[in-house]
Amino acid sequence: MAQNTAQKLSENEIRPDDIMEKQKEAMLADIEYILKFKSDYIDVNCPGCGNDNSEVAFQKYTLDYHRCNECRTIYINPRPTEEQLADFYRNSVNYDYWNKYIFPATDEARREKIFKPRAEKVKEICEAQGFQPKTLVEVGAGFGTFCEEITKLDFVDEVIAVEPTPGLAETCRKKGLNVIESPVEQADFEDGSIDLVCSFEVLEHLFDPADFVQKCAKIMRPGGMAVITNPNGEGFDVVVSPEHSGTVDVEHLNYLNPDSMTVLFERHGFEVLEVQTPGKLDAELVRKMFLAGHMTRDDNPFLYQVLVEKWDECGDAFQDFIADNKLSSHMWTIARKK
Numbered sequence: 333m334a335q336n337t338a339q340k341l342s343e344n345e346i347r348p349d350d351i352m353e354k355q356k357e358a359m360l361a362d363i364e365y366i367l368k369f370k371s372d373y374i375d376v377n378c379p380g381c382g383n384d385n386s387e388v389a390f391q392k393y394t395l396d397y398h399r400c401n402e403c404r405t406i407y408i409n410p411r412p413t414e415e416q417l418a419d420f421y422r423n424s425v426n427y428d429y430w431n432k433y434i435f436p437a438t439d440e441a442r443r444e445k446i447f448k449p450r451a452e453k454v455k456e457i458c459e460a461q462g463f464q465p466k467t468l469v470e471v472g473a474g475f476g477t478f479c480e481e482i483t484k485l486d487f488v489d490e491v492i493a494v495e496p497t498p499g500l501a502e503t504c505r506k507k508g509l510n511v512i513e514s515p516v517e518q519a520d521f522e523d524g525s526i527d528l529v530c531s532f533e534v535l536e537h538l539f540d541p542a543d544f545v546q547k548c549a550k551i552m553r554p555g556g557m558a559v560i561t562n563p564n565g566e567g568f569d570v571v572v573s574p575e576h577s578g579t580v581d582v583e584h585l586n587y588l589n590p591d592s593m594t595v596l597f598e599r600h601g602f603e604v605l606e607v608q609t610p611g612k613l614d615a616e617l618v619r620k621m622f623l624a625g626h627m628t629r630d631d632n633p634f635l636y637q638v639l640v641e642k643w644d645e646c647g648d649a650f651q652d653f654i655a656d657n658k659l660s661s662h663m664w665t666i667a668r669k670k
């Protein structure tokens with residue numbers, strides 16, 4: 333598997349502590365901005381199964397995070413409207429900071445440790461299915477590094493980057509990529525024209541993931557494939573401490589899980605071939621909660637033992653166990669349009 337052969341990844345390489353310190357201010361400004369609209373937030377049904385049967389699992393940033401009693405998806409409810417979200421992303425201080433400082437400072441480490449392995453993994457997934465895509469759309473192309481890397485592998489004829497955030501779309505254009513600057517829901521593709529849709533860490537941000545999956549189904553040809561990553565709401569750091577988990581973020585509205593991703597995609601004309609959680613950082617993230625004093629030995633003596641006292645002996649094996657049993661918060665879904 334690709335995750336076992338990829339080079340060792342440490343969190344500091346992709347999120348350096350010094351730069352991330354200033355990023356906290358940008359993030360706080362964003363949180364304050366999005367919370368300003370709170371009185372106009374609207375109620376939604378479960379983004380996984382569509383049912384209205386949930387209860388509040390926890391609160392963070394004064395927001396209610398519900399858990400669906402049917403499919404266990406966790407979701408912010410009530411939530412900002414689509415218009416408020418679009419406004420938020422256009423004005424986000426945090427995204428601007430990532431585009432100007434964090435992505436450039438970590439571009440090479442991210443390229444080597446995240447995007448090259450990601451592009452290779454997508455190629456391997458397609459090859460394992462005997463699937464040869466001609467057209468690839470990446471939804472939420474960000475800094476454009478995945479599109480660059482998948483282009484280098486020379487296994488698709490055409491790569492299209494869909495990116496709604498203006499600064500990031502501009503970065504993609506400067507890299508010579510074919511860019512559509514809009515949310516995918518509004519992008520003007522011919523129906524059934526796309527072979528492969530990839531989307532990494534986007535679905536959790538969307539007002540309505542079902543809209544997104546429907547749009548993907550519409551633009552894809554029958555037999556086309558979707559490769560999607562998003563956080564698993566049943567992942568280790570999320571379950572241990574949503575309060576201190578960076579995965580649980582004000583702009584992450586949807587936390588599906590391996591079961592509810594299957595429900596969501598099957599509701600909209602896909603066959604789900606596989607859901608996997610090849611995460612590498614879960615144990616380190618929770619270890620950091622202990623080291624930072626957010627949790628103590630008294631909160632969970634067993635985890636303290638594994639993640640702090642016996643880290644050198646147990647850390648890697650514990651992480652492998654998490655990843656192998658769909659318990660990592662980093663989730664991949666591979667689906668085929670019927």
Ligand SMILES: [Zn+2]
Pocket residue numbers: 378379380381382383400401402403404405592
């Ligand atoms: Zn549900």
